Amino acid sequence: LLPFVLGVTVATTATGATSYNTLFYACGIAYLVLLVLVMIFPLPDTDQKAAGKKEGLIDSLKHTHFSVESIAMILIGFTCTGTFQLWLNCAQNFAKENVGWADPSIMQTYYSAGTMLALVVTALLTRKIKDVRFILGYPVICLVAMIAVLVGKSQTLMIAGAFLIGWAGAGGLLQIATSVCNMLFPKIKGTVTALVMIASSLCNYTILTAASKMQPSQVMVMNIVLTAVGVLLGLFVNLRYTKMVEQAQADN
Known part of the structure:
Protein backbone atom coordinates (compact mmCIF):
# COMPACT_ATOMS: atom_id res chain seq x y z
CA LEU A 1 0.00 0.00 0.00
CA LEU A 2 2.97 2.32 0.52
CA PRO A 3 3.16 3.62 -3.08
CA PHE A 4 -0.50 4.65 -2.93
CA VAL A 5 -0.04 6.28 0.48
CA LEU A 6 2.94 8.20 -0.86
CA GLY A 7 0.84 9.46 -3.75
CA VAL A 8 -1.63 10.99 -1.30
CA THR A 9 0.73 12.31 1.39
CA VAL A 10 3.83 13.52 -0.45
CA ALA A 11 3.85 17.28 -0.88
CA THR A 12 6.10 19.90 -2.47
CA THR A 13 7.61 22.62 -0.26
CA ALA A 14 7.95 26.29 -1.13
CA THR A 15 11.52 25.64 -2.29
CA GLY A 16 10.36 22.95 -4.68
CA ALA A 17 11.73 20.08 -2.58
CA THR A 18 9.74 16.89 -1.99
CA SER A 19 8.44 16.58 1.57
CA TYR A 20 7.50 13.32 3.27
CA ASN A 21 6.69 14.97 6.61
CA THR A 22 3.01 14.02 6.62
CA LEU A 23 3.89 10.35 6.20
CA PHE A 24 6.32 10.44 9.13
CA TYR A 25 3.78 12.19 11.36
CA ALA A 26 1.15 9.59 10.48
CA CYS A 27 3.55 6.72 11.20
CA GLY A 28 4.52 8.29 14.53
CA ILE A 29 0.88 8.56 15.57
CA ALA A 30 0.27 4.94 14.49
CA TYR A 31 3.18 3.76 16.66
CA LEU A 32 1.82 5.67 19.67
CA VAL A 33 -1.60 4.05 19.17
CA LEU A 34 0.04 0.61 18.98
CA LEU A 35 2.00 1.35 22.16
CA VAL A 36 -1.20 2.19 24.03
CA LEU A 37 -2.94 -0.94 22.73
CA VAL A 38 -0.01 -3.15 23.73
CA MET A 39 -0.06 -1.67 27.24
CA ILE A 40 -3.83 -2.08 27.64
CA PHE A 41 -4.66 -5.45 26.13
CA PRO A 42 -3.60 -8.67 27.94
CA LEU A 43 -1.20 -11.20 26.52
CA PRO A 44 -2.70 -14.26 24.78
CA ASP A 45 -4.10 -16.88 27.13
CA THR A 46 -1.51 -19.42 25.99
CA ASP A 47 1.25 -17.16 27.28
CA GLN A 48 -0.56 -16.40 30.54
CA LYS A 49 -1.14 -20.08 31.28
CA ALA A 50 2.34 -21.28 30.34
CA ALA A 51 3.96 -23.00 33.27
CA GLY A 52 7.47 -22.30 34.43
CA LYS A 53 9.93 -19.54 33.62
CA LYS A 54 10.58 -18.89 29.96
CA GLU A 55 14.11 -18.68 28.67
CA GLY A 56 15.34 -15.61 26.87
CA LEU A 57 16.87 -15.93 23.41
CA ILE A 58 20.47 -15.97 24.67
Whole structure:
Protein backbone atom coordinates (compact mmCIF):
# COMPACT_ATOMS: atom_id res chain seq x y z
CA LEU A 1 0.00 0.00 0.00
CA LEU A 2 2.97 2.32 0.52
CA PRO A 3 3.16 3.62 -3.08
CA PHE A 4 -0.50 4.65 -2.93
CA VAL A 5 -0.04 6.28 0.48
CA LEU A 6 2.94 8.20 -0.86
CA GLY A 7 0.84 9.46 -3.75
CA VAL A 8 -1.63 10.99 -1.30
CA THR A 9 0.73 12.31 1.39
CA VAL A 10 3.83 13.52 -0.45
CA ALA A 11 3.85 17.28 -0.88
CA THR A 12 6.10 19.90 -2.47
CA THR A 13 7.61 22.62 -0.26
CA ALA A 14 7.95 26.29 -1.13
CA THR A 15 11.52 25.64 -2.29
CA GLY A 16 10.36 22.95 -4.68
CA ALA A 17 11.73 20.08 -2.58
CA THR A 18 9.74 16.89 -1.99
CA SER A 19 8.44 16.58 1.57
CA TYR A 20 7.50 13.32 3.27
CA ASN A 21 6.69 14.97 6.61
CA THR A 22 3.01 14.02 6.62
CA LEU A 23 3.89 10.35 6.20
CA PHE A 24 6.32 10.44 9.13
CA TYR A 25 3.78 12.19 11.36
CA ALA A 26 1.15 9.59 10.48
CA CYS A 27 3.55 6.72 11.20
CA GLY A 28 4.52 8.29 14.53
CA ILE A 29 0.88 8.56 15.57
CA ALA A 30 0.27 4.94 14.49
CA TYR A 31 3.18 3.76 16.66
CA LEU A 32 1.82 5.67 19.67
CA VAL A 33 -1.60 4.05 19.17
CA LEU A 34 0.04 0.61 18.98
CA LEU A 35 2.00 1.35 22.16
CA VAL A 36 -1.20 2.19 24.03
CA LEU A 37 -2.94 -0.94 22.73
CA VAL A 38 -0.01 -3.15 23.73
CA MET A 39 -0.06 -1.67 27.24
CA ILE A 40 -3.83 -2.08 27.64
CA PHE A 41 -4.66 -5.45 26.13
CA PRO A 42 -3.60 -8.67 27.94
CA LEU A 43 -1.20 -11.20 26.52
CA PRO A 44 -2.70 -14.26 24.78
CA ASP A 45 -4.10 -16.88 27.13
CA THR A 46 -1.51 -19.42 25.99
CA ASP A 47 1.25 -17.16 27.28
CA GLN A 48 -0.56 -16.40 30.54
CA LYS A 49 -1.14 -20.08 31.28
CA ALA A 50 2.34 -21.28 30.34
CA ALA A 51 3.96 -23.00 33.27
CA GLY A 52 7.47 -22.30 34.43
CA LYS A 53 9.93 -19.54 33.62
CA LYS A 54 10.58 -18.89 29.96
CA GLU A 55 14.11 -18.68 28.67
CA GLY A 56 15.34 -15.61 26.87
CA LEU A 57 16.87 -15.93 23.41
CA ILE A 58 20.47 -15.97 24.67
CA ASP A 59 19.77 -18.69 27.26
CA SER A 60 17.81 -20.67 24.69
CA LEU A 61 20.73 -20.54 22.25
CA LYS A 62 23.03 -21.97 24.89
CA HIS A 63 20.84 -25.04 25.41
CA THR A 64 19.59 -25.63 21.86
CA HIS A 65 21.03 -28.15 19.43
CA PHE A 66 20.47 -26.93 15.90
CA SER A 67 19.99 -29.46 13.13
CA VAL A 68 21.16 -28.87 9.56
CA GLU A 69 17.51 -28.38 8.57
CA SER A 70 16.92 -25.68 11.17
CA ILE A 71 20.06 -23.85 10.02
CA ALA A 72 18.77 -24.06 6.45
CA MET A 73 15.49 -22.45 7.52
CA ILE A 74 17.35 -19.64 9.26
CA LEU A 75 19.40 -19.00 6.11
CA ILE A 76 16.18 -18.93 4.04
CA GLY A 77 15.15 -15.95 6.17
CA PHE A 78 18.26 -14.21 4.82
CA THR A 79 17.96 -15.24 1.17
CA CYS A 80 14.25 -14.61 0.70
CA THR A 81 14.56 -11.15 2.23
CA GLY A 82 17.51 -10.34 -0.05
CA THR A 83 15.52 -11.35 -3.13
CA PHE A 84 12.79 -8.76 -2.79
CA GLN A 85 14.81 -6.07 -1.02
CA LEU A 86 17.48 -5.96 -3.72
CA TRP A 87 14.82 -5.82 -6.41
CA LEU A 88 12.79 -3.19 -4.60
CA ASN A 89 15.77 -0.91 -4.06
CA CYS A 90 17.80 -1.47 -7.24
CA ALA A 91 15.58 -2.68 -10.12
CA GLN A 92 14.60 0.82 -11.25
CA ASN A 93 18.26 1.82 -11.53
CA PHE A 94 18.84 -1.31 -13.62
CA ALA A 95 15.93 -0.32 -15.88
CA LYS A 96 17.34 3.16 -16.38
CA GLU A 97 20.95 2.20 -17.05
CA ASN A 98 20.63 -1.17 -18.77
CA VAL A 99 17.23 -1.04 -20.44
CA GLY A 100 17.25 2.66 -21.31
CA TRP A 101 13.93 3.30 -19.57
CA ALA A 102 13.85 6.98 -18.57
CA ASP A 103 11.03 6.69 -16.03
CA PRO A 104 10.51 3.11 -14.75
CA SER A 105 8.51 4.17 -11.67
CA ILE A 106 5.45 2.29 -12.99
CA MET A 107 7.31 -0.90 -12.02
CA GLN A 108 6.58 -0.12 -8.38
CA THR A 109 2.85 -0.25 -9.07
CA TYR A 110 3.12 -3.71 -10.65
CA TYR A 111 5.35 -4.87 -7.79
CA SER A 112 2.78 -3.70 -5.24
CA ALA A 113 -0.06 -5.26 -7.21
CA GLY A 114 1.77 -8.59 -7.26
CA THR A 115 2.40 -8.39 -3.52
CA MET A 116 -1.19 -7.60 -2.60
CA LEU A 117 -2.64 -10.22 -4.93
CA ALA A 118 -0.24 -12.85 -3.58
CA LEU A 119 -1.33 -12.24 0.00
CA VAL A 120 -4.85 -13.34 -0.94
CA VAL A 121 -4.11 -16.06 -3.47
CA THR A 122 -1.29 -17.65 -1.47
CA ALA A 123 -3.53 -17.81 1.58
CA LEU A 124 -6.03 -19.77 -0.51
CA LEU A 125 -3.37 -22.00 -2.07
CA THR A 126 -1.91 -22.99 1.31
CA ARG A 127 -5.21 -24.74 2.06
CA LYS A 128 -4.42 -27.31 -0.63
CA ILE A 129 -0.63 -27.08 -0.96
CA LYS A 130 1.83 -27.63 1.88
CA ASP A 131 3.52 -24.43 3.06
CA VAL A 132 6.96 -25.94 2.60
CA ARG A 133 6.41 -26.24 -1.18
CA PHE A 134 6.27 -22.45 -1.49
CA ILE A 135 9.74 -22.19 0.06
CA LEU A 136 11.04 -23.86 -3.10
CA GLY A 137 8.49 -22.83 -5.71
CA TYR A 138 8.44 -19.09 -5.09
CA PRO A 139 12.24 -18.60 -5.14
CA VAL A 140 12.34 -20.58 -8.41
CA ILE A 141 9.83 -18.13 -9.92
CA CYS A 142 11.94 -15.17 -8.72
CA LEU A 143 15.13 -16.73 -10.08
CA VAL A 144 13.64 -17.33 -13.54
CA ALA A 145 12.18 -13.81 -13.61
CA MET A 146 15.50 -12.15 -12.76
CA ILE A 147 17.48 -14.21 -15.27
CA ALA A 148 14.96 -13.24 -17.97
CA VAL A 149 15.27 -9.56 -16.98
CA LEU A 150 19.06 -9.67 -17.00
CA VAL A 151 19.24 -11.40 -20.39
CA GLY A 152 16.27 -9.82 -22.16
CA LYS A 153 16.65 -6.21 -20.98
CA SER A 154 13.26 -4.94 -22.13
CA GLN A 155 10.55 -2.84 -20.51
CA THR A 156 8.02 -5.64 -20.87
CA LEU A 157 10.28 -8.08 -19.03
CA MET A 158 10.98 -5.48 -16.32
CA ILE A 159 7.24 -5.04 -15.71
CA ALA A 160 6.67 -8.80 -15.67
CA GLY A 161 9.65 -9.24 -13.36
CA ALA A 162 8.35 -6.56 -10.98
CA PHE A 163 4.95 -8.28 -10.77
CA LEU A 164 6.40 -11.78 -10.31
CA ILE A 165 8.92 -10.78 -7.65
CA GLY A 166 6.26 -8.74 -5.86
CA TRP A 167 4.16 -11.90 -5.92
CA ALA A 168 6.70 -14.65 -5.23
CA GLY A 169 9.34 -12.68 -3.35
CA ALA A 170 7.49 -10.18 -1.19
CA GLY A 171 4.02 -11.74 -1.06
CA GLY A 172 4.40 -13.60 2.22
CA LEU A 173 7.38 -15.91 1.60
CA LEU A 174 9.16 -14.82 4.79
CA GLN A 175 5.97 -15.38 6.79
CA ILE A 176 5.56 -18.84 5.23
CA ALA A 177 9.14 -19.65 6.25
CA THR A 178 8.41 -18.74 9.87
CA SER A 179 5.20 -20.78 9.74
CA VAL A 180 7.14 -23.82 8.54
CA CYS A 181 9.64 -23.30 11.37
CA ASN A 182 6.86 -23.35 13.94
CA MET A 183 5.56 -26.62 12.54
CA LEU A 184 8.86 -28.45 11.99
CA PHE A 185 10.68 -27.42 15.16
CA PRO A 186 8.08 -27.45 17.96
CA LYS A 187 10.69 -27.68 20.74
CA ILE A 188 12.67 -24.66 19.54
CA LYS A 189 10.10 -22.89 17.40
CA GLY A 190 10.43 -19.60 19.28
CA THR A 191 14.20 -19.62 18.99
CA VAL A 192 14.30 -20.62 15.33
CA THR A 193 11.60 -18.10 14.39
CA ALA A 194 13.51 -15.35 16.18
CA LEU A 195 16.69 -16.30 14.34
CA VAL A 196 14.89 -16.34 10.99
CA MET A 197 13.74 -12.78 11.61
CA ILE A 198 17.19 -11.73 12.82
CA ALA A 199 18.67 -13.18 9.63
CA SER A 200 16.11 -11.17 7.66
CA SER A 201 17.05 -7.96 9.46
CA LEU A 202 20.75 -8.69 9.01
CA CYS A 203 20.14 -9.12 5.29
CA ASN A 204 18.48 -5.72 5.06
CA TYR A 205 21.68 -4.09 6.27
CA THR A 206 24.46 -6.18 4.76
CA ILE A 207 23.03 -6.83 1.31
CA LEU A 208 21.81 -3.29 0.71
CA THR A 209 25.11 -1.87 1.96
CA ALA A 210 26.96 -4.07 -0.53
CA ALA A 211 24.53 -3.15 -3.31
CA SER A 212 25.13 0.58 -2.75
CA LYS A 213 28.73 0.08 -3.93
CA MET A 214 27.84 -1.86 -7.09
CA GLN A 215 26.59 -1.13 -10.58
CA PRO A 216 22.92 -2.02 -11.25
CA SER A 217 23.85 -4.99 -13.44
CA GLN A 218 26.16 -6.30 -10.70
CA VAL A 219 23.35 -5.98 -8.16
CA MET A 220 21.08 -8.01 -10.43
CA VAL A 221 23.73 -10.73 -10.70
CA MET A 222 24.19 -10.73 -6.92
CA ASN A 223 20.44 -11.07 -6.48
CA ILE A 224 20.37 -14.00 -8.90
CA VAL A 225 23.16 -15.74 -6.97
CA LEU A 226 21.47 -15.07 -3.62
CA THR A 227 18.12 -16.33 -4.89
CA ALA A 228 19.79 -19.43 -6.37
CA VAL A 229 21.19 -20.20 -2.91
CA GLY A 230 17.64 -19.80 -1.57
CA VAL A 231 16.40 -22.30 -4.17
CA LEU A 232 19.01 -24.85 -3.05
CA LEU A 233 18.08 -24.34 0.60
CA GLY A 234 14.39 -24.71 -0.25
CA LEU A 235 15.10 -27.90 -2.20
CA PHE A 236 17.04 -29.33 0.74
CA VAL A 237 14.24 -28.57 3.21
CA ASN A 238 11.65 -30.09 0.85
CA LEU A 239 13.70 -33.26 0.40
CA ARG A 240 14.00 -33.61 4.18
CA TYR A 241 10.40 -32.57 4.84
CA THR A 242 8.89 -36.02 5.47
CA LYS A 243 11.57 -36.94 7.98
CA MET A 244 11.29 -33.57 9.71
CA VAL A 245 7.51 -33.94 10.06
CA GLU A 246 7.98 -37.37 11.62
CA GLN A 247 10.51 -35.93 14.04
CA ALA A 248 8.22 -33.01 14.90
CA GLN A 249 5.34 -35.40 15.62
CA ALA A 250 7.60 -37.49 17.83
CA ASP A 251 8.69 -34.34 19.72
CA ASN A 252 5.06 -33.44 20.36
